[in-house]
Amino acid sequence: MDGERFLARVAAYRADGWRLSVINTTAVLPSDELPQGAFDISWSFALGTRLEHLRERVVPGEEVPSVSPSFPSAFLYENEMRELFGVDVTGIAVDLRGQLYRTATRVPFSPGAIRRRLEATGRLGDGARHAAKPQPRPTTEAGA
Amino acid sequence: MKRTIVPLGPQHPVLPEPLVLDLVLEDERVVDAVPTIGYIHRGLEAMVEKVEYTEMGFVAERICGICSFMHGMGFCASIEDIMGVEVPERARWLRLVWAELSRIQSHLLWLGLGSDAFGFENLFMHCWRMREEILDIFEATTGGRIIFSVNRIGGVKRDIADSELAGIAERLRALGERFAEIARVFRADPSIHHRLAGVGVLPAGEALAAGAVGPMARASGLATDTRLLGTHGYDRLDFEPVVEAGGDCLARVLVRLREVEQSIDLIRQLVDRMPKGDGQPIETRVRGLPDGETFMRLEQPRGEVVYYLKANGTKYLERFRARTPTFANIPAMISLVRGHDLADVPNIILTIDPCISCTER
Numbered sequence: 001m002d003g004e005r006f007l008a009r010v011a012a013y014r015a016d017g018w019r020l021s022v023i024n025t026t027a028v029l030p031s032d033e034l035p036q037g038a039f040d041i042s043w044s045f046a047l048g049t050r051l052e053h054l055r056e057r058v059v060p061g062e063e064v065p066s067v068s069p070s071f072p073s074a075f076l077y078e079n080e081m082r083e084l085f086g087v088d089v090t091g092i093a094v095d096l097r098g099q100l101y102r103t104a105t106r107v108p109f110s111p112g113a114i115r116r117r118l119e120a121t122g123r124l125g126d127g128a129r130h131a132a133k134p135q136p137r138p139t140t141e142a143g144a
Numbered sequence: 145m146k147r148t149i150v151p152l153g154p155q156h157p158v159l160p161e162p163l164v165l166d167l168v169l170e171d172e173r174v175v176d177a178v179p180t181i182g183y184i185h186r187g188l189e190a191m192v193e194k195v196e197y198t199e200m201g202f203v204a205e206r207i208c209g210i211c212s213f214m215h216g217m218g219f220c221a222s223i224e225d226i227m228g229v230e231v232p233e234r235a236r237w238l239r240l241v242w243a244e245l246s247r248i249q250s251h252l253l254w255l256g257l258g259s260d261a262f263g264f265e266n267l268f269m270h271c272w273r274m275r276e277e278i279l280d281i282f283e284a285t286t287g288g289r290i291i292f293s294v295n296r297i298g299g300v301k302r303d304i305a306d307s308e309l310a311g312i313a314e315r316l317r318a319l320g321e322r323f324a325e326i327a328r329v330f331r332a333d334p335s336i337h338h339r340l341a342g343v344g345v346l347p348a349g350e351a352l353a354a355g356a357v358g359p360m361a362r363a364s365g366l367a368t369d370t371r372l373l374g375t376h377g378y379d380r381l382d383f384e385p386v387v388e389a390g391g392d393c394l395a396r397v398l399v400r401l402r403e404v405e406q407s408i409d410l411i412r413q414l415v416d417r418m419p420k421g422d423g424q425p426i427e428t429r430v431r432g433l434p435d436g437e438t439f440m441r442l443e444q445p446r447g448e449v450v451y452y453l454k455a456n457g458t459k460y461l462e463r464f465r466a467r468t469p470t471f472a473n474i475p476a477m478i479s480l481v482r483g484h485d486l487a488d489v490p491n492i493i494l495t496i497d498p499c500i501s502c503t504e505r
Contacts, residue, residue, distance in 0.1 A: 017352070019355055019368075020355050021355070021448070021450055021467070021472075022439075022450045022452070022467040022472075024452045024463075024465050024467070026452075026454055026462065026463040026465075027463075042452075044439065044450065046448075048372075049372055049373045049374075051439060051441065053439070071355065072353060072354070073353070073354045073472070073475035073476070075475065076179075076474055094178070096178070096179075096180070099180050099182075100179075100180065100181060100182065101181065101182040101185050101504070102182035102183065102185065103182070103185060103187070108187065108190060109190065114193065118193060121193070121194065123193070123460070
């Protein structure tokens with residue numbers, strides 16, 4: 001991902017008075033196209049009744065810059081991304097160094113960990129779960 | 145000045161659930177706080193790998209014993225959005241009745257806990273006695289007091305007869321009169337004001353920067369309320385967000401007091417405006433498998449909850465994520481305790497109404 005361009009877009013949301021609503025990560029399982037899998041990350045911003053999203057696909061090991069310079073409250077989401085998914089977030093304002101959650105499994109939502117669990121339950125390959133193509137960007141305000 | 149670290153939690157009289165704040169003190173003053181959670185992380189979101197989407201709503205309900213109805217509603221509404229399911233009219237109204245009842249019981253629970261924390265045990269008992277009446281209504285209409293399992297994808301499982309709805313409205317009217325008595329105590333009692341007024345002030349700008357939601361944000365003057373989206377049927381009701389300007393612990397109490405009164409009024413509106421006639425359809429039969437994704441927002445008692453669901457055309461969802469209001473309010477809580485005396489920290493923590501079960505999922 002283009003970190004500078006991304007952070008500039010995030011800063012624009014902050015300048016326009018938007019609130020960081022949620023950062024969400026979804027693991028994409030390893031496939032022929034993505035041998036290590038990937039992460040689909042969306043940053044959602046709210047203003048009034050509006051909700052907008054930025055979305056990036058990153059591969060394991062790729063650095064994702066923290067948005068805490070614009071939204072200090074992002075540190076919880078970013079620590080969560082790192083601990084549960086193994087996303088390499090850099091520059092987190094409050095770096096909890098792996099102490100936010102105390103999960104028995106290290107990075108339980110990493111693509112590899114999910115793949116191993118699905119293999120163990122015989123559910124790997126069940127349907128389109130491992131599709132490598134990105135989903136279209138969500139644009140709807142659900143339930144409207 | 146020498147700094148001391150005092151761990152607050154995981155067990156503490158004001159914490160119904162485990163949370164640790166490592167408080168960095170200079171003398172008695174807090175200069176920083178570092179949160180640690182994870183004591184009750186259950187991995188509910190990961191259960192989408194094992195639980196079919198038709199059953200996952202029951203897991204979502206178990207995220208929290210206080211917001212259980214709205215977690216179930218949010219999950220079902222998300223699937224309905226992905227699959228384009230039209231929920232029957234009556235089911236939409238009934239969901240709102242239960243949702244607003246949830247808000248009342250949650251706020252009464254919190255007002256009781258708050259009273260106990262700032263040393264007003266008698267008020268605690270009054271609040272919880274009233275809450276029992278709401279739980280009685282839940283039990284009569286759903287069969288459950290904590291977990292209801294009344295939401296279905298496509299509607300609801302049980303109807304409430306028109307006569308019963310009228311009875312609920314009447315019970316709430318009477319409860320509202322008794323609530324006014326204790327609300328007067330909250331608003332006027334000097335000992336409550338002494339503990340809460342001017343303590344833990346969160347200015348509007350800081351609330352926005354910290355991503356605060358729900359009563360926490362509204363007590364700082366931000367008129368944010370996801371019900372204003374008009375989704376789920378809220379567009380048919382007349383209401384304005386309850387906003388207070390003080391930004392302090394007292395303002396957060398006042399917002400919740402007024403929201404109890406508001407929810408009673410909303411249920412009265414629902415009962416008055418709901419199309420009459422028992423035996424109307426309450427569930428749309430859903431066929432097929434979900435494929436797509438959605439972001440869904442609801443206004444829970446503690447504020448905005450965001451559900452993210454990603455489905456892939458199989459029985460199992462690819463991702464279920466619930467960003468709960470307490471998760472969003474923790475950064476604001478941390479910024480609030482900075483600069484305050486250690487003795488004020490429990491009240492400040494309590495006034496965000498933290499729900500750690502929701503936070504950890």
